[in-house]
Amino acid sequence: MGAVKALLFDSSVLITEDGDGTVSFQSGAEALLWRLAYSKLNLGVSYGESVSAQKVSFLNKIALLLSLKCFMHKKCSIDASVNDISQAWGKTGESCLYVASSKDDELYRSLSNNGWFIVLKSAESADDVVESEKENLRLLYIGKLEELPFIICRLNRKGRGDGILSVGYVMKPSREKDFAKRGAFPMYPTQNGLIFVPLALDFPLAFQMQEVDAVIHKATDEIASVELSTSSEHSIKVTFSNGMKELERYFQGHPGCCIIDPLNNIYPVLDxxxxxxxxxxxxxxxxxxxxxxxxxxxxxxxxxxxxxxxxxxxxxxxxxxxxxxxxxxxxxxxxxxxxxxxxxxxxxxxxxxxxxxxxxxxxxxxxxxxxxxxxxxxxxxxxxxxxxxxxxxxxxxxxxxxxxxxxxxxxxxxxxxxxxxxxxxxxxxxxxxxxxxxxxxxxxxxxxxxxxxxxxxxxxxxxxxxxxxxxxxPSFKEVPDDIAVPAFWEAIKTSCKSRSANRE
CATH class of the missing domain: 3.30.470.20 (ATP-grasp fold, B domain)
Structure with a gap:
């Protein structure tokens, strides 16, 4: 199994249509799509013959904006549709994911026979699925779209073996988008073996952190207040957002987690x-x-x-x-x-x-x-x-x-x-x-x-x-991306190794 290089979404996972015909994104779908697009992954969306014209129009606009492909699959020719999709992204040794919200055993079976993984967004627990079914159809379950980057991370680590480091990152959306546009946060492994995954501070950390080796943060984006202190040891007292407080508590309870950089280290630059x-x-x-x-x-x-x-x-x-x-x-x-x-x-x-x-x-x-x-x-x-x-x-x-x-x-x-x-x-x-x-x-x-x-x-x-x-x-945006971004990756990997060695 190779690294994940392509994702195909069933339209029901991404969009919804109100009673008056208004089409909009499902919760979390828009942010997920641009994150995947900036990771330089192949993206596509599939829909059946019964999908409304409004939805098709909306999907075509998304496709134009994010350079993703649209596929219509017909019940009478599932295998032919899957063959078209596979040819569009035929990458030897690389994995493809199909993400859906409802079961379609015939489509699933055809995709899995072509080496695809099926990710089902469902309230049903993976524990309730018969083990043989999961093995035959290569089924993976998620409850929310926010979990998908961690599924990709897990598969990429298995596909690439030892030496891959997964790096979670925390910063405000505008800053994240600026870095991501320049290719700094790919979910596909970098040349020096890093995978990046966004951490959601309003989402349970235990699930997220089990897939993460290191965390890079712009904690100053999560400051709620700063008070000056008379203490000679710390000149300021920082209060973070509730989500960042939770992450800080996680760091304290898991000293083996690599943090770039420890929160105490950034305090001098706040003063x-x-x-x-x-x-x-x-x-x-x-x-x-x-x-x-x-x-x-x-x-x-x-x-x-x-x-x-x-x-x-x-x-x-x-x-x-x-x-x-x-x-x-x-x-x-x-x-x-x-x-x-x-x-x-x-x-x-x-x-x-x-x-x-x-x-x-x-x-x-x-x-x-x-x-x-x-x-x-x-x-x-x-x-x-x-x-x-x-x-x-x-x-x-x-x-x-x-x-x-x-x-x-x-x-x-x-x-x-x-x-x-x-x-x-x-x-x-x-x-x-x-x-x-x-x-x-x-x-x-x-x-x-x-x-x-x-x-x-x-x-x-x-x-x-x-x-x-x-x-x-800082954004270091004045430095050309082809120079700065690889240096950024190497700095993170070197820091991870150094901090891990110091802990040992």
Whole structure:
């Protein structure tokens, strides 16, 4: 038996028709189809002669959208229909699944004789099926469509033997779709032996986790609240969604499960103050006569009306303008609400959540270098960034140098082409890639993270390389997919092996 390469759905599993003729997806069907489609599996849907014209029209639209094939089977020529389907997907040594919601013994028998597996979506328990029937018809039972990826996972592991790792993943749907579109989450085994399966936090974990060797997560998508703590060990207290809490409890009860990455490891990147304190230690990497890499000067602010704030800014080597960010870096609605402040008196009415971190505004020729760490490999991309301070000063004179308030995810004020000075290539050449790569490896070991990103700007004049932001499991979409996705897979597999070895 080979890996599962094709799935054929009976139309009754995917769609339903109301009394007024309105056709819609069955629960869970739409999400399942695009997950399968992005896994590069062959997909099809079959329907009988009695299916309504409305359903056929709906199915044809699905077929066009997801590149799946439609087949009509006739009772009088079941074997011929099955032969047509098998020819369309004839892959030697690979398995095909037929998913249905009602029994059709003649069709089942014809498909199973051609090497197909039958998956029946039914409330009937597999325990109630006669064993010989299951063997003859190669029957598998599921109660919900959400179970199907785990059936595929199980068959793929049996088909490919030892060395296959199944990786469950948890993140918000929009992020999952972004990764899946780029081929990052295939259910068909990757070249380095990984299978990906979506975990549903509203579905019993015991069933799902028995098929999973490792879990990769974007736990920041599941944060319900973040509270700052006075504890020296943990600067923040994170409350996750109920589903993520359940997964966290599962991890605690099953220490053998590989987590990429342990939840405690991501806490530093949720706290901008903690990250700034970590970046202070970059000084250890610097050598005399070479470019320097460092974090920006910074100051924690608990009260914008502090009468000693100007003095404290000076003592922290902060001159104006400076950029002010909430201390909590993600997981709350206003974590990305920031301000650029030009005058000390404007702090008192600043609309940035407290506590906050005032950070050095580095003149950096309006260029930002985005670095992505995927295991032991590092990639980077160049992007437009905020203008130098003098551009802000000249443009804000008419407004009296009022603070610039923005959401860094939506409205980051970036430089215009004329503000780049026409010397982009020469400015890019200032990047000391070896130095930043060394810093990336240092951060990877210190934070013990598998996949993370950070932003670097190069200060005009001094050419200091300044790391201004660190984040967990970024999209790394600026890196070409044919390079980034295999590196992503290899980072996961290497991390699994490393963490398993450490547990032993």
């Amino acid at each position: 901008r103050l903690r990250i700034q304190q970590i970046l202070l230690r970059l000084e250890d990497l610097n050598m005399v006569g070479c470019s320097r890499i460092r974090g920006p000067h910074f100051l924690k602010i608990d009260d914008f009306k502090d009468p000693n704030l100007a003095k404290r800014l000076s003592e922290a080597k902060l001159s104006l303008p400076c950029i002010v960010k909430p201390q909590v870096a993600c997981g709350v609605a206003d974590a990305h609400s920031m301000g650029i402040v030009f005058q000390a008196e404007d702090f008192k009415d600043l609309q940035v959540p407290l506590p906050a971190v005032a950070q050095e505004y580095v003149d950096h020729s309006s260029l930002l270098f985005k670095f992505y760490v995927l295991g032991d490999r590092t990639f980077h991309a160049v992007k437009k960034s905020t203008p130098n301070a003098d551009f802000f000063l000249s443009s804000c004179m008419e407004d009296g140098l009022k603070p610039i308030i923005f959401d860094s995810l939506k409205s980051l004020p970036t430089a215009k082409d004329q503000q780049l000075g026409g010397q982009v290539e020469s400015k890019v050449d200032n990047l000391d890639l070896e130095l930043v790569t060394e810093a990336a490896n240092w951060l990877r070991q210190l934070l013990d993270l598998t996949i993370f990103g950070f932003d670097v700007v190069i200060q005009e004049g001094s050419r200091d390389h300044v790391i201004v932001d660190v984040n967990y499991l």
